[in-house]
Amino acid sequence: MDRPKFIYRYMSMGTDVRIEYVRQIVQDNLLFFASLAQVNDPLDCKPLISLNGGTRDEQLGFLEKGVAKQHPDWRPEDVKQEAMRLLAIDPAELDRQITSQWKDFIEGEVFICCFSQAGNDLSLFSSAYGDFHKGVCLEFRTTDKDFAALRQVEYTNDRDTFYVLRDQGPERTKKLFFKKLKRWNANDWERECEWRLVNNQKGHHEFPPQLLTKITLGKDIHPEAKDRILSWIDNRTHPLDLCQAKLSPDGGSLDLDLLKRIP
8 A cells, every 4th residue: 555645643641751752742853663562462563483484403593592682691502402402392382482482582673653544533532542532643744755664554364473484574574563463342453554664773763843744632632731732832833733623513523623723
């Protein structure tokens, strides 16, 4: 699918930490890239891991790296001995052990920033993302330069398997960061229409201020949070619309009232 012209971040204003994240975007033009441990779906970025498809030497080399990372104070001969012990157990059990410890292999190496293609969406504003209509929805305009690495998340019925010694390049990246298990219940992730940026550095990364084009306040946002945002946008020089969401007359969608336009 072609990259959307606009992408959105639904954010809570319910705690000091969340308020600060919103302020950093609106006032400082900074996006935060979170570690994989901070994603809200426990299976996200955690496919089933298998060593199938690799030679015995490749499997042993992979296990040695993993053991050495978990036990940096071990002698090389002890690392190799433990790797050989692991390689001797049942392959299915070995895959289960590697899967359970997979975050130890990749956590601290890859960080993500998540967006939605669905703007001012009633279901997302009604969720924890939009703080149950007390949060905000931030609209960003995408460009070839600044969002060139933006990728769409694919949703699957079955948890994917990552063949660590066989899947490389684009297939590796897709399985690890851009495939997500569907949930056929109230937490069905597919409704998020998610797109992601992946980075190898945690923390804040600056974006051009003109890419933030609209801020929509949840219909039940607290007056204090609304006043904070009004104060943050006072000194902006790039075009920005501040809107307030409200339920449509039929209650099935959101309408927007324009509160302020800058400049």
